Amino acid sequence: MGKRDGKIAVTTGGSTGMALAGAKLFVDEGAHVFIQARRQDALDDAVKPIGRNVTAVQGDADEQALQLKQNQLRRADLDDFVDSYAPGKPRDSRVASERWIPFTYDELVARDKANLDITWLRDDSLEDLDNPPAPEVIAREIVDDLTAALVEFEAVAAALEKAAVRD
Secondary structure: OOOOOOOOOEEOOOHHHHHHHHHHHHHOOOEEEEEEEOOHHHHHHHHHHHHHOOEEEEOOOOHHHHHHHOOOOOOHHHHHHHEEEOOOOHHHHOOOOOOOOOOOHHHHHHOOOOOOOOHHOOOOOOOOOOOOOOOHHHHHHHHHHHHHHHHHHHHHHHHHHHHHHHH
């Protein structure tokens, strides 16, 4: 059994270089890898030698990111969460909804594999750990990272849907 058995990896720009090398490594360790690249011929050449546990996803991640930026998250998209969170009110007044469920500390730590140690969040690349970037800078970086991840997952979903149609 490989150390990545049952895992899924996604690479973008994955038909060459480090991304392709990483994809090969993950497959060798048991993962199923989705490789995204712009050109189908490059994808075909990349996937063929790997042979197993790999799915090619043709597409332009930059184009997908542009589409996501044009359909940005709006404040109204968070209304249900804000209403459930009940800012400014006592915590015991929070009410669960269909989409948002509050958990107590005890409920969280009782879960399997719960780890509330967030020291791993520290960013060692910051030059001055005592003066982190402004919240709006951090928020923008988070949005950019999540947008990039969403683009990659969209490519995975499209590949899975395409594969399901063939089956």
